[in-house]
Amino acid sequence: KQEVTQIPAALSVPEGENLVLNCSFTDSAIYNLQWFRQDPGKGLTSLLLIQSSQREQTSGRLNASLDKSSGRSTLYIAASQPGDSATYLCAVRRSSNTGKLIFGQGTTLQVKP
């Protein structure tokens, strides 16, 4: 059974810091992995999607890496800003074409001005 864990559950950093959010999954047989952002009272926004054959994806100040063999992904946020404050969730797609998305519980990030 695939389980997705995100540590830490909450993180508070001063503005301008570079930071790393961690995501681990128990079954390395995944199709892809996505990172989402959830703002309070709002839906999720897909940030980055990494296919199982890829090692990383970049979008602006965000960089997501994937290490299937160790069951880990990281989301690197450079030069954090208060506007980055949100909950960040990772989710893995199982390898079968009918596989569902398994979400982690999220890391709630607060970037202080």
Place this chain on the structure above:
Amino acid sequence: DTAVSQTPKYLVTQMGNDKSIKCEQNLGHDTMYWYKQDSKKFLKIMFSYNNKELIINETVPNRFSPKSPDKAHLNLHINSLELGDSAVYFCASSQGAMGTANEKLFFGSGTQLSVL
């Protein structure tokens, strides 16, 4: 323009009632989903439709019935609401079906359902 819109945003109702949540996407996507986020913030898929055809039906009580009149709409009807149904329900869409390169998800803003 909102890409994935769902209504209502808040829904407060009594146990035993029947209610519906509507979802529409204007992205031209082929696949739509319903997710449930419980009090512990875990998101779990409930249903997935591709071109109006049901392709995922997770272990969801029969009281939950999705309806897709066309590929731009996926409504969720819930019969005989129970206290445990209280959660935030998210609609989502993607260009392709799950497991494809175009499965990037676009979410609605959620419907917070409170069953009293």
